[in-house]
Structures are given as C-alpha cells and as structure tokens.
Amino acid sequence: MSDMTSLVRVQDAGLSHDGGKNFIFRHVDLDIEEGQFVAVLGPSGVGKSTLLRVIMGLIAPTEGTTTLSTAREQTGSRRSALVFQDARLMPWRTVRGNVELGLEGLGLSRSERRQRAEEALELVKLSAEATRWPRQLSGGQRQRVGVARALTVNPDLLLMDEPFGALDAITRKSLQTELLAIWQKTKKTVLFVTHDIDEALLLADRIIVLAGKPASVRGDLRVGQRPRDPSSPGLRALAGRLRSLIAGEEDPGNTPYWQAAEI
C-alpha cells in the first residue's frame, strides 16, 4: 500500500526444485513494511524455510521477484540476517567466533567485533560459554548462539526460522521477551517462522499463513494491542481461525470471539 515503507516486496513468487514441474510455493505476494513484526505459520514441509531463503536472496525464485529495499548499507550492519532452524554453527569457531562471523568484512576492528559479540552473547545469556566449541554446547545453547549471531549484525531485516522451537519453556519465554524488547527498542523488521500459534500471537503484528500444495498465502491477519495475553478470548478466537487456516480450510472469517465456540 505505502510504497515508501515497504521493506520486503514479494511479487508472484514461485519456487520449484525441478525446473517448474512441481512448485513448493507459487503465486506468493507479500509486502512487509519497515518495522513490522511478521510471523509465518504453516504446516511442516509447506515451504516456510524455503520462502525465508528466497526473501533473503540465498535462493533465486523460479518465478516472480523478491526485493529487499534497504535504503542504506550502514557500516557495522547487514541488510538481513537469518537465524537457521537448526543452529548451523561452524564447528571450528568458538561460540564467540561464530557470533563474529557476520561482523567480519564490515570494516570493524577486532576489538569492536569482540565487544559486539560479547553484547549479543550477554543477551542470550551465553557470556560464560564465549570460548567454548559448539560441540561442547547443548542443542538449545547452540540455537541461542545462532540468535546472537544474527542479532549482532544489526540487520534491517531479521529472519528467524523457528528460532525457539528447540528450547525449554522457560528459556523460550525469556528469549521471546528479550526479542520483543529488542524489537520495540530498535523497530527492526522481523520475519519469524514458527509452528507455535501462541508464539505468533504473542509476538507478531501480523500473521501470514502458508498452506496448500503448492503453497500460497492462505491467511494474512493483523493482531492488535500490546502487551498480549494469548489466553485472552480475542486471541483464542484468532487462534482457532489460524488453526483452520493452517489445516488448509477456508478462512472461517473474522468471527467475534463470543461466537468462536460455535465453529
């Protein structure tokens, strides 16, 4: 709608791994405004991770276009950064070395890089593990290193692929809160893939549902006021709607919450 602030523009994008015979997703249109926190929901295998890669430019779309229009290439930051679904650390780099990966080549001094990495590690509560090797970490700790690695490059677009899926409830809660605080402070644009409807309802301004074969955007919902309580009746109704959308059913519509029980 408002061209000026649209950071991500996906136009009629389709992706096929076999030269156009089968599409993972097709006819995907998506505009993400700067500063928006967008969650992507969808069943397993539908193409959420693939869509993130296309938006980030790691894979070229088979059809259509994606543009990431960041105005500036600031020193010390990157246009986009991705938190991978599986942590994907480099086993030969220490925890701190992994966090510094994206900072290298940005014209920062060694000590600046180190300081930035330390700050990011503090955020994910891993300062004490800075000099350990990835093999010495638990799965959840590795995932948090992946989060720190992405945050530290101060990206205009932060893409997160089920970043907290592998964490225990307490750590997840604390990282969700942390992420919200960072987002509110920096007004970063976030594209956040999750399986967890409540997580999407807690974090996002807007929830995109990807479903179907080939997948396309089957739902695009706004979520209102913050702070949120996912157990509130309004959000419970929204959760019901999202569940049926994910299952590939038609959108039951914007049902008022007092009617939701009847669906």
Place this chain on the structure above:
Amino acid sequence: MNGLRIGAGGRAGLGAVGLLLLLAIWQASVQFHLVPPGLLPAPTELWAAFVSEVSGGFWVQAIKDSLVHYVAGLLIGSVLGAGAGLVCASVPLVDALTGGIVRLLRPIPGLAWVPFAILWFGLNNVGATFVIAISVFWINFYAAYGAVKSVDQELYEVAAAFGHRGFLARLHYVTLPAAMPGLLAGLRTGLGQGWMSVVAAELFGVPGVGARMMQASSLLATDIVVVYMITMAGLYALTDFLFGLVRDRLLRWQG
C-alpha cells in the same frame, strides 16, 4: 562391556614392551641359529655398526643430505598436491577437464619417474626432490579432493547468509577450515610416504640415507642397512610426532 581399558600412558608402555619382545626374539633367533648365519644381523651387532657410521661422519652427513630433498620435496609436493586437489574439487570445470589426466598419471609410482628425474634435473638434489614431490603430490591431491568434496554444503549457505559470498570468501570462511582435518591427514600420510620415497629418489646415487643404505646393501653390510632402516623409522617418528603437535593445536575444535 567391561573390556580392558588402556590409557595413553598404558599404550605407550605396551608399545615399548612389544618392541622389546621383538628385539628379544630377533636376538635369540640369530644367537641360537634359528636363522642361517649371515642372513640377519643381531641387534647387539647394530650398535657397533651405528658407532662406526657416526664416528666416520657418514651418519650425520647422510641425514643432512636426505633432509634437504625430503623437506623440499615434501613442501613442494604437499602444497601443489593439496592446492590442485582443492581447485579440482571446488571448480567443476577444472574437475571435469583434469579427470582424465588424473586417472592417467595417478597409478604411476614415484620410482618410475626416476629416469626422467635424472634426465631432466640430473643426479642431484633437484632430481631427488622431484621424485619425492611426485609421490607426496598424489596423497595430498586425493586427501584435499576428498576433504573438499565432503564439506557440509549447508555451511556455505551460512557463510552466504552472513555476507560471505564469492569464491575466495567461501574458501576462507568454509572450505579451508572445514577441509582442514582431511588436509592435515593427507599431509601426515605424505610425511611417511616422503621418507619411503627418499630411498627411491636416492637409488641411483643422490647422496643421503637411502644412498648410504644402497651402498651398504651392495656390500651385503646388512648391519649398516638395518642401522639406516632404524634411522629412517626414527626420523619418521620424529616428524610425525612434531606434526601431531601442530595438528592437535589446529584441530582443537574437534576435541
């Protein structure tokens, strides 16, 4: 499972016991004429041979001579071999173009190159270096090739996601560190192969440990031959040990 557990110290100790046993059996079989006399020098005769070689100055000189072309051949062969393997494995066009050449040259043993080494470089250090370099080349070529081929492709995506794209960035951020264990394994094998090739390279008279061994063997001075066999084993053990230290340092991340 409650099998016998052997620590690092225990292993070294048992290794020494095994060696001593071998020496004892060897000594006994010569002393009690279990082998016909003259076929095998007894371990106790070796010391005298060793002392005479050292006091004549031959021993130190031979080691010095060998080290010159060993080190040069090792360096040249390893760097070129690892480099070629790396390029072939990471550039499909080069890989395809060189596939036939590799298959043609690979089975030729270093020894077969000796006539050419003499023809091209003469009976000198350069010729010997050439022969050693060739045998070390292939070991490193295949080690590097395999190591690069088996790099976790997903890590290239990680590098790209954090701004490291292009051939050199991929090489620096992913290929080299990921392939390092394989590269170092190749270097280490080459270290041993290099000593074996020293004998081949010196076969025709380039001075060194191998040449000295050949001289002694033409005189049937088996005790001196064995002295140089053990010398080579010792030199190999030393280089391998030193290399192990460097490798452990470089591969700390593997634990």
